[in-house]
Amino acid sequence: MSKDSRLARMAHVLVHMAFNDGAATSDTIARMLNTNPVVVRRTMAGLRDRGYVASEKGPRGGWRLTRPLENLTLLDVHQALETASVFTIGPSDGHVACAVERMANRAITGALNRASAALEAALGQVRLSDILAEGQALRAAMDQGRPHQCPNAVAAQ
Amino acid sequence: MSKDSRLARMAHVLVHMAFNDGAATSDTIARMLNTNPVVVRRTMAGLRDRGYVASEKGPRGGWRLTRPLENLTLLDVHQALETASVFTIGPSDGHVACAVERMANRAITGALNRASAALEAALGQVRLSDILAEGQALRAAMDQGRPHQCPNAVAAQ
DNA sequence: CAGAATCGTAATAGCCAGAGTTACGTTTCA
DNA sequence: TGAAACGTAACTCTGGCTATTACGATTCTG
Numbered sequence: 001m002s003k004d005s006r007l008a009r010m011a012h013v014l015v016h017m018a019f020n021d022g023a024a025t026s027d028t029i030a031r032m033l034n035t036n037p038v039v040v041r042r043t044m045a046g047l048r049d050r051g052y053v054a055s056e057k058g059p060r061g062g063w064r065l066t067r068p069l070e071n072l073t074l075l076d077v078h079q080a081l082e083t084a085s086v087f088t089i090g091p092s093d094g095h096v097a098c099a100v101e102r103m104a105n106r107a108i109t110g111a112l113n114r115a116s117a118a119l120e121a122a123l124g125q126v127r128l129s130d131i132l133a134e135g136q137a138l139r140a141a142m143d144q145g146r147p148h149q150c151p152n153a154v155a156a157q
Numbered sequence: 158m159s160k161d162s163r164l165a166r167m168a169h170v171l172v173h174m175a176f177n178d179g180a181a182t183s184d185t186i187a188r189m190l191n192t193n194p195v196v197v198r199r200t201m202a203g204l205r206d207r208g209y210v211a212s213e214k215g216p217r218g219g220w221r222l223t224r225p226l227e228n229l230t231l232l233d234v235h236q237a238l239e240t241a242s243v244f245t246i247g248p249s250d251g252h253v254a255c256a257v258e259r260m261a262n263r264a265i266t267g268a269l270n271r272a273s274a275a276l277e278a279a280l281g282q283v284r285l286s287d288i289l290a291e292g293q294a295l296r297a298a299m300d301q302g303r304p305h306q307c308p309n310a311v312a313a314q
Numbered sequence: 315c316a317g318a319a320t321c322g323t324a325a326t327a328g329c330c331a332g333a334g335t336t337a338c339g340t341t342t343c344a
Numbered sequence: 345t346g347a348a349a350c351g352t353a354a355c356t357c358t359g360g361c362t363a364t365t366a367c368g369a370t371t372c373t374g
Contacts, residue, residue: 003242003244003245003246003247003250003359004245004246004247004331004332004333005246005247005248005249005250005332005333006246006332006333007246007265008247008248008249008258008261008262009249011261011264011265012249012255012257012258012262015257015261016257023349025348025349025350026349027349032255033249035333035334036333036334036335037349037350038334038335038336038351038352039332039333039334039335041349041350041351041352042332042333042351042352045351045352055350055351056341056342056349056350057340057341057342057343057348057349057350057351058341058342058343058348058349058350059342059343059344059347059348059349060342060343060348060349061341061342061343061348061349061350062349062350063350074264074265074268078246083245083246084245084330084331084332085160085245085331086244086245086246086272087160087243087244087245088160088161088240088241088242088243088244088245088360088361089160089161089162089163089164089165089235089240089243090160090161090162090165091162091165092162092165092166092190093160093162097308097309098169098189098307098308098309100169100172100173100288100289100307101165101169101307101309103288103289104165104168104169104172104288105165105169107168107231107283107287107288108164108165108168108231108280110279111231111276111279111280111283112276112279114275114276114278114279115272115273115275115276115279116272117275118271118272118274118275118276119268119269119271119272119275121271122267122268122269122271122272123265123268126264126268130264131257131260131264132260150255150257151254151255152254152255152258160330160361161360161361161362162361162362163362180320182321183320183321184319184320192362192363193362193363193364194320194321195322195323195363195364195365196361196362196363196364198320198321198322198323199322199323199362202322202323212320212321212322213321213370213371214319214320214321214322214369214370214371214372215319215321215370215371215372215373216318216319216320216371216373217319217320217371217372218319218320218321218370218371218372219320219321220321240360241359241360241361242360245331245332
């Protein structure tokens with residue numbers, strides 16, 4: 001696995017959770033994501049801290065959405081994950097003594113900032129409910145009343 | 158060093174090279190970048206392949222720009238470096254059986270594509286000559302006729 | 315022609331953050 | 345009381361850039 005797929009994973013899981021009656025346990029979610037419960041708890045922690053989900057311990061415990069999918073955007077989720085940096089590239093490091101180097105860094109940082117703003121704008125436009133709204137396969141699943149079933153989880157049971 | 162700083166490094170070095178009379182050796186460039194000549198050759202290879210710089214072996218050899226800074230943008234340099242991926246984040250991996258997951262991935266990929274386009278647009282707008290054009294420290298250096306001197310290199314000599 | 319100057323490149327090791335695991339502690343319910 | 349769940353620390357593994365070492369191939373100069 002080469003990239004940070006937390007945003008994708010959380011978007012996926014949160015949509016399922018919206019159609020889950022009870023709380024979803026870390027174990028159940030882990031099966032949807034083909035991973036293990038510790039990774040799930042670690043990743044959900046940021047969402048919990050922002051109040052997007054709530055966790056309950058003990059039997060019948062697990063994770064619940066605290067708001068409808070319409071009130072949560074990909075940007076909200078992304079920011080909750082507190083990704084160190086969205087870019088693999090960046091300015092040169094350290095104490096820059098060279099004026100040319102400083103200017104080059106500034107130019108690159110400016111470009112990255114614009115790209116970052118574009119990314120946030122794009123993510124902010126996507127409500128999690130939009131993910132469901134698109135796609136024929138999803139419509140079909142909704143028509144059958146089971147958009148909460150993740151085949152990954154089912155297969156692993 | 159946490160990030161891929163090759164673009165910043167190359168932008169820095171190419172500007173200096175434009176004011177260098179002879180060829181710049183990998184060793185000289187390495188001093189400007191606080192690294193060693195092998196890293197320089199490895200990084201310059203992409204630029205050489207695209208014809209932005211030419212290398213000559215043997216005594217008096219080294220690297221030369223093949224065109225003025227006005228005809229080279231940060232985007233040109235960036236593309237020459239063939240960065241694996243500009244983003245640390247991405248869609249979830251593997252054979253996605255879940256329709257919700259596919260839709261989530263699609264939404265995220267769409268946002269990343271827009272950000273990527275914004276980045277390329279921003280990088281494409283910056284000619285390497287623009288890096289010199291801005292900044293008072295650089296103007297001062299140019300007035301004194303030595304914008305080719307990199308303090309990093311000088312300090313290490 | 316000898317020898318030094320340079321580039322070209324393979325092979326290694328280090329670093330960093332996310333991912334995957336194991337281990338253990340805490341809370342909660344029946 | 346004991347099982348179900350979350351919380352979290354501590355490792356290991358992985359991929360890409362970086363740093364180094366080691367050699368080989370060219371090319372100029374005396």
